[in-house]
Amino acid sequence: MYPMPVARWRPGSRLLYKLSLPCALLLxxxxxxxxxxxxxxxxxxxxxxxxxxxxxxFSLVENYGTALTQTPMLHYFWNSIFITVPSVxxxxxxxxxxxxxxxxxxxxxxxLLLAIFVAGNFVPVQILMIPVRQLTLALGxxxxxxxxxxxxxxxxTGFCTxxxxxxxRALPYELIEAAxxxxxxxxxVYTRIVLPLVRPALAALGILxxxxxxxxxxxxxxxxxxxDAAPITVGVAALKGQWTTSWNLVSAGSVLAALPSVxxxxxxxxxxxxxxxxxxxxx
Amino acid sequence: xxxxxxxxxxxxxxxxxxxxxxxxxxxxRAALLFLLPGGLLFAIYVIYPVISSxxxxxxxxxxxTPRVFAGLDNYRELLHSDTFYTALKNNxxxxxxxxxxPPCGLALALYLNQSVRGIRLVKSxxxxxxxxxxxxxxxxxxxxxDPTFGLLKLIVGHGVPVLGDPRYVTYGIIFAALWPQxxxxxxxxxxxxxxxxxxxxxxxxxxxxxxFKLLWHVILPQLRPATFMAVVLTVIGALRSFDLISVMxxxxxxxxxxxxxxxxxxxxxxxxxxxxxxxxxxxxxxIMLIFIVWQLRRLVRSES
Numbered sequence: 001m002y003p004m005p006v007a008r009w010r011p012g013s014r015l016l017y018k019l020s021l022p023c024a025l026l027l028x029x030x031x032x033x034x035x036x037x038x039x040x041x042x043x044x045x046x047x048x049x050x051x052x053x054x055x056x057x058f059s060l061v062e063n064y065g066t067a068l069t070q071t072p073m074l075h076y077f078w079n080s081i082f083i084t085v086p087s088v089x090x091x092x093x094x095x096x097x098x099x100x101x102x103x104x105x106x107x108x109x110x111x112l113l114l115a116i117f118v119a120g121n122f123v124p125v126q127i128l129m130i131p132v133r134q135l136t137l138a139l140g141x142x143x144x145x146x147x148x149x150x151x152x153x154x155x156x157t158g159f160c161t162x163x164x165x166x167x168x169r170a171l172p173y174e175l176i177e178a179a180x181x182x183x184x185x186x187x188x189v190y191t192r193i194v195l196p197l198v199r200p201a202l203a204a205l206g207i208l209x210x211x212x213x214x215x216x217x218x219x220x221x222x223x224x225x226x227x228d229a230a231p232i233t234v235g236v237a238a239l240k241g242q243w244t245t246s247w248n249l250v251s252a253g254s255v256l257a258a259l260p261s262v263x264x265x266x267x268x269x270x271x272x273x274x275x276x277x278x279x280x281x282x283x
Numbered sequence: 284x285x286x287x288x289x290x291x292x293x294x295x296x297x298x299x300x301x302x303x304x305x306x307x308x309x310x311x312r313a314a315l316l317f318l319l320p321g322g323l324l325f326a327i328y329v330i331y332p333v334i335s336s337x338x339x340x341x342x343x344x345x346x347x348t349p350r351v352f353a354g355l356d357n358y359r360e361l362l363h364s365d366t367f368y369t370a371l372k373n374n375x376x377x378x379x380x381x382x383x384x385p386p387c388g389l390a391l392a393l394y395l396n397q398s399v400r401g402i403r404l405v406k407s408x409x410x411x412x413x414x415x416x417x418x419x420x421x422x423x424x425x426x427x428x429d430p431t432f433g434l435l436k437l438i439v440g441h442g443v444p445v446l447g448d449p450r451y452v453t454y455g456i457i458f459a460a461l462w463p464q465x466x467x468x469x470x471x472x473x474x475x476x477x478x479x480x481x482x483x484x485x486x487x488x489x490x491x492x493x494x495f496k497l498l499w500h501v502i503l504p505q506l507r508p509a510t511f512m513a514v515v516l517t518v519i520g521a522l523r524s525f526d527l528i529s530v531m532x533x534x535x536x537x538x539x540x541x542x543x544x545x546x547x548x549x550x551x552x553x554x555x556x557x558x559x560x561x562x563x564x565x566x567x568x569x570i571m572l573i574f575i576v577w578q579l580r581r582l583v584r585s586e587s
Contacts (some may be wrong), residue, residue: 001396001478001481001483001484002393002396002479002497002498002502003393003396005291005396005397005398006397006398006399006400017397017399020398021399021402024394025405025408026406026408028409029411029412030410030434031424031427031462032412032415032423034423034426034427034466035419035422035423035426036433049432051432052325052434052437052452071442094320094321094324095321097317097318097320097321098317098320098321098322099436100317101313101314101315101317102318105311105313105314105317105474107311107314111583111586113318113322114582114586115579115582115583116330116423117325118575118578118579118582119575119579120325120329121326122417122519122571122574122575122578123329123333123531123568123575124522124523124561124564124567124568124571125523125546125569126327126525126544126547126548126564126567127332127333127336127337127561127564127565127567128328128332128333128336128541129332129336129547129548129551129560129564130332130335130336130551130557130560130561130564131331131332131335131336131339132328132332133334134346135327135328144537147449150324151328152327154327154328154329155323155329155403156326157321157324157325158325158329161325162319178402186309186310186313187313188315189293191349193334210511211414214416215414215415215416215417215418217416217417217418217525217526217529217530218525218526218529218548219463221529221548221552222552232416233416233417233418233419234418236416236418236419236422237422237529237530241421246571247426250422253368254422254423256416257416257417257419258414258415261414261415262411262414262415265407265410265411265414268407269407273470273474276467276471277470277471277474277509277512281383
């Protein structure tokens with residue numbers, strides 16, 4: 001293990017290390033803590049200038065209640081859900097099929113297709129902006145949740161295909177051969193052999209893509225206008241514009257916007273990290 | 284078990300009855316069908332737009348009236364635009380300073396790669412900024428910098444209008460952007476560190492290697508895959524930076540904090556200069572192409 005495990009340090013240094021951890025953490029999360037504290041601070045205190053001290057009254061219910069009822073935050077929140085969940089589900093499903101095709105079938109152009117998926121992943125999204133916007137307008141999907149879902153699904157399918165292809169490639173090919181020898185159809189090979197084996201990868205990918213899509217701001221700006229289909233990231237930015245002095249409300253909105261991603265991460269940390277670091281240990 | 288057996292028996296007999304197409308052709312057809320839905324969607328929403336943008340960059344277009352062929356005019360105009368150079372310069376600053384994230388992430392990973400009680404939670408909490416939406420990070424730091432009541436004022440003692448001053452604004456935004464990027468690199472390195480064979484480290488220790496020497500000659504070479512990922516993804520992150528700039532400064536003051544990605548968006552959405560905007564996107568694409576080609580070469584090498 002590197003660095004030297006603390007168990008082998010001198011007791012004094014060990015104690016110092018353990019004491020340093022909470023201090024470093026506090027410093028690191030200071031901006032976040034400030035938001036959390038402000039989100040439960042009352043408006044009176046803010047107008048009295050108490051921005052950073054410990055709040056005298058907690059108005060948690062009041063602030064979040066106002067953010068949810070007086071502003072369209074709840075509406076944005078649901079939009080985000082309706083955008084994110086289908087995008088994640090469909091892109092992972094499509095990518096698992098495409099990844100299976102690229103990993104387990106030999107055909108001409110296989111590597112070329114993979115290269116296109118890889119290249120597509122590194123493309124700066126700005127080069128897609130104008131055509132995707134026009135396409136969405138032409139389909140009559142501008143300013144709809146579906147318009148955003150379609151784009152996110154397509155874009156994330158590329159990323160997921162690359163990821164899943166590599167994962168499926170690492171599975172023992174003999175399993176597929178054996179199933180075929182026993183007469184399984186190609187579809188059965190996919191649903192009964194490949195899918196169950198990639199389930200951990202699907203979970204990892206699902207969480208990762210969830211946070212990508214949930215946190216998106218650029219595409220929401222490009223493909224929506226006004227409140228109808230705007231997700232919560234746009235909502236929070238708008239809230240900041242409209243309620244410039246109500247920092248407690250903006251903070252409450254920010255917390256709401258961040259909550260699902262953060263909760264998802266803490267609930268399924270192991271999967272998340274597996275997904276994220278796939279490729280960091282080999283290749 | 285018995286159901287799967289009978290299923291297989293059914294499919295075998297069905298295959299015999301239909302006198303199947305040659306095996307290779309049937310497999311190719313299956314592969315095609317598996318690829319089709321995902322590939323089609325990807326082609327429509329990613330491949331076609333790239334080509335379409337490149338074509339559009341040779342036209343003048345306001346998004347409504349018919350487009351007019353303009354040859355290289357858009358690019359020529361770009362080369363004479365001050366904002367373009369500001370954006371380019373800022374992109375370089377982003378790239379250079381953003382590359383602090385891998386070494387900082389490594390330092391953090393080394394600091395946290397211990398097994399004391401509660402370390403898992405500590406690691407997760409350090410990582411938390413990465414999962415925050417960019418918009419929220421932007422708001423949080425915009426507030427941190429606020430010259431009238433921000434935390435920075437409390438620390439420095441007097442208000443510094445970081446986001447209102449052309450000299451500081453880009454650095455202020457990059458500082459905010461590093462906050463989620465560093466833990467991302469940290470997690471890559473932590474995974475890398477767990478993957479290192481501990482016998483190698485012990486052997487090196489027996490040989491007398493210690494501290495920084497051990498890190499440099501033994502640990503870092505073993506962490507190469509993690510370093511590669513961290514650098515590539517950080518570079519891409521730097522070139523893609525948009526959310527924070529949009530939320531924190533809107534490219535301002537006086538376009539001083541704009542980057543190619545934001546400049547392009549601004550021209551298309553605010554000024555309806557779609558062709559010009561596409562040309563900016565193409566320039567950004569060309570810069571990124573270096574990394575795409577690099578990545579593809581690795582891919583081809585590892586596959587053959």
